[in-house]
Amino acid sequence: MQSAAPIDMIEELTVAVGAAHVLVDDDVRAGYEVDWTGRYQGPCRAVVRPDSVEEVAAVIRICAQHDVAVVPQAGNTGLVGGSVPRPAASGARAAIVLSLIRLTRLGAVDTAAMQVTVEAGVTFTTWREQARHAGLDTPVDFAARDTATIGGAIATNAGGSRVLRFGTMRQQVVGIEAVTAEGAIVGSLGGLPKETAGLHWPSLLAGSEGTLAVITAARLRLVPWFQHTTTALVAVESVAAGTRLLATLRQSLTSLDAVEVIAPAAMRLVSEHLGRQPPVSSPEAVLYVIIDCADHGDPSEQLLDVLSQADGIIDSAVTTDAVQRERLVAFRDRITEAIAAASTEAGVPTFKLDVAVPIDALAQLIEVAQDAADADGCRLIPFGHLAEGNLHLNHIGASHPERIADTVLAAVASLGGTISAEHGIGVAKAPWLHLIRNPAELAAQAAIRAALDPGGMLNPGVLQP
Numbered sequence: 066m067q068s069a070a071p072i073d074m075i076e077e078l079t080v081a082v083g084a085a086h087v088l089v090d091d092d093v094r095a096g097y098e099v100d101w102t103g104r105y106q107g108p109c110r111a112v113v114r115p116d117s118v119e120e121v122a123a124v125i126r127i128c129a130q131h132d133v134a135v136v137p138q139a140g141n142t143g144l145v146g147g148s149v150p151r152p153a154a155s156g157a158r159a160a161i162v163l164s165l166i167r168l169t170r171l172g173a174v175d176t177a178a179m180q181v182t183v184e185a186g187v188t189f190t191t192w193r194e195q196a197r198h199a200g201l202d203t204p205v206d207f208a209a210r211d212t213a214t215i216g217g218a219i220a221t222n223a224g225g226s227r228v229l230r231f232g233t234m235r236q237q238v239v240g241i242e243a244v245t246a247e248g249a250i251v252g253s254l255g256g257l258p259k260e261t262a263g264l265h266w267p268s269l270l271a272g273s274e275g276t277l278a279v280i281t282a283a284r285l286r287l288v289p290w291f292q293h294t295t296t297a298l299v300a301v302e303s304v305a306a307g308t309r310l311l312a313t314l315r316q317s318l319t320s321l322d323a324v325e326v327i328a329p330a331a332m333r334l335v336s337e338h339l340g341r342q343p344p345v346s347s348p349e350a351v352l353y354v355i356i357d358c359a360d361h362g363d364p365s366e367q368l369l370d371v372l373s374q375a376d377g378i379i380d381s382a383v384t385t386d387a388v389q390r391e392r393l394v395a396f397r398d399r400i401t402e403a404i405a406a407a408s409t410e411a412g413v414p415t416f417k418l419d420v421a422v423p424i425d426a427l428a429q430l431i432e433v434a435q436d437a438a439d440a441d442g443c444r445l446i447p448f449g450h451l452a453e454g455n456l457h458l459n460h461i462g463a464s465h466p467e468r469i470a471d472t473v474l475a476a477v478a479s480l481g482g483t484i485s486a487e488h489g490i491g492v493a494k495a496p497w498l499h500l501i502r503n504p505a506e507l508a509a510q511a512a513i514r515a516a517l518d519p520g521g522m523l524n525p526g527v528l529q530p
């Protein structure tokens with residue numbers, strides 16, 4: 066059972082961050098206690114919103130003294146239940162939500178180093194606006210850009226559409242500042258591209274999901290801003306045709322920016338949600354592939370050339386026009402939103418799996434996932450990032466999600482894949498972590514965690530099998 070945090074702890078927190086930023090009323094806390102999917106929720110004693118690294122350190126020290134757990138939260142767009150407290154019924158100890166959304170300071174862009182320092186609560190949209198203002202661009206982008214934050218994206222090692230060109234969030238962090246469970250401020254925002262001086266805090270914290278330290282700021286890499294983007298929507302006759310197309314695109318086009326995949330079921334759902342048909346639609350399509358090419362000059366010709374020679378293409382539409390592109394990209398960007406709307410209709414939160422397998426095993430994965438969904442009687446909506454063999458398997462109206470996970474995640478592991486490609490493990494995948502990490506690896510992870518957080522106060526339950 067949860068024990069109430071002592072009143073004097075609330076008073077101490079109020080002194081640390083100001084009364085306006087210690088939220089204790091039930092209705093105000095409620096929005097911080099449930100995740101974006103509506104599947105994960107749990108109570109907290111207070112939501113605390115510090116405004117600086119020093120205030121974060123002060124809050125953590127107070128919580129350590131009172132033996133209260135700290136759940137870091139920022140945009141709360143995470144999809145694996147890691148950003149909200151654990152349910153009271155699970156026996157979790159009292160927790161606060163440590164909201165980082167007030168950490169929004171932006172440094173000046175260094176155009177020579179192609180880097181910028183931003184605080185953890187800065188959103189992806191703001192980061193991109195800041196970069197573009199200086200004539201540069203951001204290497205990571207995904208649909209939750211208006212709300213998801215830099216700290217949350219580093220903590221989950223987020224991916225998105227541009228991974229094939231620039232890598233995941235981990236590859237963009239050239240400096241970090243964070244607060245440990247003891248309230249110590251660690252890391253550096255120097256952003257030196259070369260440094261071999263022992264422990265590398267950005268590498269350690271990327272993907273740690275708030276369990277090793279609370280990220281307060283980061284020094285991030287920027288990339289050239291390509292002013293010309295061409296987008297294609299292609300219907301292919303088989304998964305193999307899709308992977309052959311991917312190989313040709315990679316070999317032929319230096320401007321290749323994204324290669325995404327949408328299953329017909331996902332295309333139907335998002336079309337209904339948007340109230341319009343995609344420019345390419347065929348009953349024979351086994352997959353739809355969305356391709357972005359971006360360059361300083363118009364990359365359309367090279368892309369059209371590749372598409373004209375590729376086999377297995379049923380139909381394609383190509384556009385460079387900004388308005389047309391936006392309309393087309395909506396079929397990719399708004400699938401998650403369409404799924405959320407369908408979940409509300411179904412009356413049960415969608416069960417989401419975010420997995421990746423070697424690209425030549427994708428067809429097998431789709432088959433296993435469809436069989437598992439059919440056995441459950443639920444609706445499967447797959448889409449994802451073709452270049453990384455990463456599929457988001459969304460189960461609408463699933464009756465036995467754990468059974469689906471047992472089947473699909475075991476198959477993913479046996480195909481040489483991972484049970485989480487970009488969303489993290491959180492609490493949602495923790496029971497299956499053993500499928501991809503052996504006992505020695507799990508023990509080493511627990512030892513690192515215990516060394517940095519001996520009291521186990523940072524995000525307990527997350528990343529814990």
Ligand SMILES: Cc1cc2nc3c(=O)[nH]c(=O)nc-3n(C[C@H](O)[C@H](O)[C@H](O)COP(=O)(O)OP(=O)(O)OC[C@H]3O[C@@H](n4cnc5c(N)ncnc54)[C@H](O)[C@@H]3O)c2cc1C
Pocket residue numbers: 101136137138139140141142143144147148165185206207208209212213214215216217218219220221222223224225226274275276278279280281401402487488491524527
């Ligand atoms: C519509 C939609 C589309 C999405 N598309 C993608 C996609 O394409 N690719 C992708 O990778 N993800 C995607 N996501 C998932 C999500 O947006 C990412 O996981 C994102 O990185 C979470 O950022 P956040 O600020 O919302 O973090 P939160 O949800 O608040 O937190 C996520 C995790 O990070 C921890 N955390 C947050 N801030 C900090 C901090 N400062 N220090 C330490 N730990 C912290 C939390 O404790 C939690 O474990 C999508 C989500 C939605 C809703």
